[in-house]
Amino acid sequence: MKKVSLLLVLVFAAITMSAQESGFSSKAGRKATFARNGFWDNWFIGAGAGANIYFGENDNDAKFMSRPTVAPMLQFGKWFNPYLGGRFKFSGGSLHSFSQDAEVMTHQKYAGGEFDFMWNVSDYLLKYNSKRVYSFIPYVGLGMLYGWDYENALEIDHPKDIKTLTLNAGIINRFRFSNRVALAIEFSATTARTHFEKEAHGRSYDLIGNASASLIFNLGSKTDFSEALLMDQGLIDDLNSQINKLRQENARLAQRPESCPECKQETKIVKEIVKEGGSFVSNVVFFRLGSANIDKNQEVSIFNTAKYLQDNPDAKVKIVGFADRKTGNPTINMKLSEKRAKNVANALINKYNINSNRVTVEWKGDTEQPYAENAWNRVAIFFTE
DSSP states (O other): OHHHHHHHHHHHHHHOOEEOOTTEEEEEGGGOOBOOOOTTSSEEEEEEEEEEEEEOTTGGGSOGGGSOEEEEEEEEEEEEETTEEEEEEEEEEEEEEEETTTTEEEEEEEEEEEEEEEEOHHHHHSEEETTOSEEEEEEEEEEEEEEEEEESOSOTTSOSSEEEEEEEEEEEEEEEOSSSEEEEEEEEEEEEEGGGGTOOSSOSEEEEEEEEEEEEEEESSOSSOOBEEOOOHHHHHHHHHHHHHHHHHHHHHHTSOTTOHHHHHHHHHHHHHHHTTOEEEEEEEEOOTTOOOOOGGGHHHHHHHHHHHHHOTTOOEEEEEOOOTTSSOHHHHHHHHHHHHHHHHHHHHHHHOOOGGGEEEEEOTTSOOSOSSGGGGSEEEEEEO
């Protein structure tokens, strides 16, 4: 039975890719590998307003206060990973441009749309942290502007409605309020063909500058990311070798007659070890980095322990929680190991109706490391009493 249980533990350890607790990474985002981002995860929508200023050939000669116009804005998009995302942005309103040495102002209406690629430099260069208050996010994109209702336009031979493709670039300064809400202060520039302001001469392209503020609302079932921690390939190979050996041993033992004296003696020895206080070395619950939540694939250890306690009414068990020494700090790790031990104990008591008088808990933080492999020390271990 011990070898079968140990086989299960090794199988889970070899095939499981653990993921860090959502919201942060152990190294810089560009060097980290993140768990799969579901289709419905990490979407956002935003609304705001700002001011546009047209930078044409004669616009700098106009009075500054006559140049800005109000620009409402809507956007929605998705973050593909902590530092790369895409969005659609829509804006509209009016623009002021000037001609004849800024003596004539053209007032026009417009609507525009664009698709932007966003790069969160903060999460790329630094460790990913979903609770980071400020993020620096530059972007580039392509779009289109549609203009109409030109008042005082000099180039009357131009069509009433004008379209132009645009190249867009800007910087988003994002300030986090909560997991769901953020404020985005954005500065951007858009290129537009000169004929968009009904100028038939001069340079080929003009710039439209924009400064805006928007509230961003995070949508979806998840609003952050988890770092995927892949096990070392050498360790996986070693575990696979041990699994194969245990399978061969179990196959050999399965061929023995059920009534052989040797089998009875072996079973008796195992039971005596348990009664004398030997540890359930094979009954451990591994945890993700920074997490005290029990993963589905670890519940088999709790089930096996509950089955043992149900079959042995006089037996008691002690659950000891640990944390790995290479991450966190002693204070955090002590609290984390406490949560791990108590969560396992609660599952044993509440899910399998084990009397709480038969279950005790302890926690060691990172003061003790039961395993040489650092990642294995994110664990709660069962001991008999």
